[in-house]
Amino acid sequence: MRFLKKFYTFIIFFFLYAPIVVLMIFSFNNSKSRAKWGGFTFKWYAELFRDDEILSSLYYTVIIAVISSLVATVIGTIAAIGIHNMSKVKKTVVMNLTYLPVINPDIVTGISLMILFIFIKLDLGFITLLFAHITFNIPYVILSVMPKLKQLNKHIYEAALDLGATPLRAFWKVILPEIMPGVVTGALLAFTLSLDDFVISFFTTGSGVSNLSITIYSMARRGINPKINALSTIMFITVLLLLIVVNKRTSRKENA
């Protein structure tokens, strides 16, 4: 029985990671083709660092993800608190409005934003890309923070005020720590969505600003260049190392 459980877990992880492992192996393949092994080489890594377009896309992807998730988290958290304290009718209306960007297909959001930016005569570029990402991230943050707010004891805020805290201090020291897991989840969700996004980014960017999804997707007609495999390998290993370091630190804290 124990063997079966372990085997089952192994199978799940195998299916999840096998494609990534294959991807990493083929980043060392001398041939561009996935059907043939042409010999071991580092040349794709070398070419990756010479390719300005991919490096610039990587840079913009990370920067946009970081900024948009931070801004969206702040706005979303404050919005969630406001919505939570609204009267029932208003709350329903606003929550339904919040659901709209989530349900809408990306292409509708993307093209609408593009038309909006053109209408207000804002040139498509970094700023519009950032605004677009913040826009589609905010609902997800709100949706992550709301459950935590619902779980909050209704009177804890009043109690803090009674004990002499100013409203701001009460928020900062009492409410925020309680909802922090929801806020962090929202931030991580926003970050991931932003990293991933293709359709909305494609229609709201310009002036040479591209993100990785656009660059990779544009290679569809020609076939994905193994430079992308090299890049993905590097990104995967970086995130893996980061997670290991973070986990080691938190487990050390717990043991201490």
Next chain:
Amino acid sequence: MKHIKYNIKHKKQIVKFLALILLLTVSVPLMTGCGKSGNGSGERVVLNVYNWGDYIDETVNDLFEEKYGIKVNYETFATNEDMYTKIKSGGGKYDIAIPSDYMIKRMIDENLLNKINLDNIPNYKYIEDRFKNLAYDPNNEYSVPYMWGTVGILYNKTMVNEPVDSWKILWDEKYAKQILMLDSYRESIGVALKMLGYSMNSDNPEELEAAQNALIEQKPLVLAYIGDEIKDKMIGEEAALAVVWSGDAIYCKRENPNLEYAIPKEGSNYWFDAIVIPKTAEHQAEAEKYIDFLCDPEIAFKNTEYIGYSSPNSGAKEMLDPSLLNDKTAYPDDEDIKNCEIFQYNESLIKTYDEIWTRITAE
């Protein structure tokens, strides 16, 4: 008590430090980002170029910037339709775009392109005459060819023992489940039309019905309808015959010498990607310089070497390896392509083709 206080203070310091670093990293692109969208104090001209992904040698844009001092903002798109949507709506003021033949025709009809003054493009003389005055731009007013190719049959010599010279071989039951077709309706319906002896741009309902039926008949013999994975499948010898673009065929033949390419005698499609200047261009003169630069034999040679597709530039051809030049796959003679057609575009035609394709794939 003491060490708890220290931990909290320490954590606050680290957080403040990280926040500072973040702020610095973040403020840098915001400064440059603001500058970019407004072209700043107007010292350097910036050219916005819109091309397919992985469709230019990596050094070309840098060389252009060095030569002319004009900065190139390079963006990529995945399909002609995406590019068309962006340009038509006015988003992204592109000075240069490189669409395919049928899309260029559509953009000319909808008045989305500026005329190109060929006097400003001395290197135009290197474009071969057979690539001038093409159906989609008969007076060479709006486009300059960039890359070209054909559609044909890629087959494995060890798996196919007869001469491959007709589209009918794709309907041969001997090769059941060994045939790969393109997941693209114009190529697939076009192949069926050519097989039956009709034009690839036919809008005759009877001819289209016949093509539809032929494709439905063929379905059980087809291993898969795919896109770019066709290359790997053929190199891996998973199928005997496939419909491919000539550029992909050149690549496949290099990776697996058992593969060979043929343009059937009924004729086929020949396609062009060409450089155009959209109406939203703000720097016409600089855009024309860019086109001239791309037509420079050295640069055209770099591009065709990197991309691996056929170049319409005679100067670039002279620098090619003779074995590639003599390869009919890459550079067919006039004789081979005499029955080839360029795809035409017209809205009702596209709708009809789309419906046919839906019916075929749904069967």
